[in-house]
Amino acid sequence: MGRGKPMRKRFWRLRSNPLRRRDDIVEGWVVAAVWTVAVVGGTTVGLVAAHATEATLDQQRAQRHPVNAVLVADVPKPTVGKWSSGDKTLAKVRWTTPDGSSRTDRTLVDTGLKSGTHLVVWQDGRGTLVTEPPSATEAAVEGAVMGGFAGMSLVGGVYAVGALARWRLDQRRMAGWDREWDLIGPKWGHRTG
Template sequence: MNRIRRMWCMLFPPRGSVARPSDRVQGGLLGFVVLLALIALPAAASFGSETYASEREQSARQLDERTQVTATLLADGPEIKVNSRTGVVGNGEPTDATWLLPDGTRKVGKVVADEGTLKGHTLAIWVDRDGNPVDPPLSSAGVVIDAVVVGLGLWLGALASLAALYGLSVFSLNRLRYARWQQEWFAAQDRKTHS
């Protein structure tokens, strides 16, 4: 409660307060920064909404053009390799496999098989209309996550930029105030020594 009251007094110094002009400028800057942060929220949400709409169309197009089929490995996958430093197993590699298309045509080609998989192992893959392996389509959850990340990321970036600009402004105002205080101090010292 005390912090809110201090912020309110910084924004709107009461009559008869000892607020300097630089304090009033700082309060005005704080109000402007808060206003810009509030304006940035719907703008960021709009970008997130645009991202959602465009990626939803892309996801629908990909789901229409791609089909999930089951591939059977014709050879063993890559050997298991463990990184001696991290203990992390490496990624899969292209391996010969066969799969049946929805129209009954059998295709042979390369699919990415995990390390340690053996000949005859089956795995789900996505294929295009020609039966060639492709990346999985963008999922509905992926579309929502991307939209939220874009919108929230833009708003947080705007907040960080505004906070940095406000901090820089306050730093500059403090330097001006300290310089003025020092001048007043030296003037007071000069008056003491000459009197």
């Protein structure tokens, strides 16, 4: 068995063959297009999504700033129950915004803290409380995950379209065989059934 034989089998739809139908040629091109779009498009979409995610998270890191806040009231330790994690709860804190005004709002803090405890909270440029932005490493991981999901979504969609096209070609081939059998079958003599 030579090395060229498996390659010939793989691309049989594109070779000259007396039994080859137009649908076989179309199916060969559909398979080639699906693979090309899946590999090139999936990679491209994945990289673009990863870079966009990282850029958004980098922008959050640039726009959000830590600020010192003071706990307004005691935060009791909850009784640990079936539905309680017991480590964080919403509590009221007070901080100063970039324009110098004092604000009060609720944020997640550790339980068991006393009123007057100093905390670090994060705010945006308008002085609104926001969550802490992800670190550069966390942003890179999140970008990779989002890029992977985006790329795989495109590949899944392309594969589904290709499978639908091939299914439709199979239906056309079956209908053609039925028509041909209706023409040739009676010439063979007695039919059973």
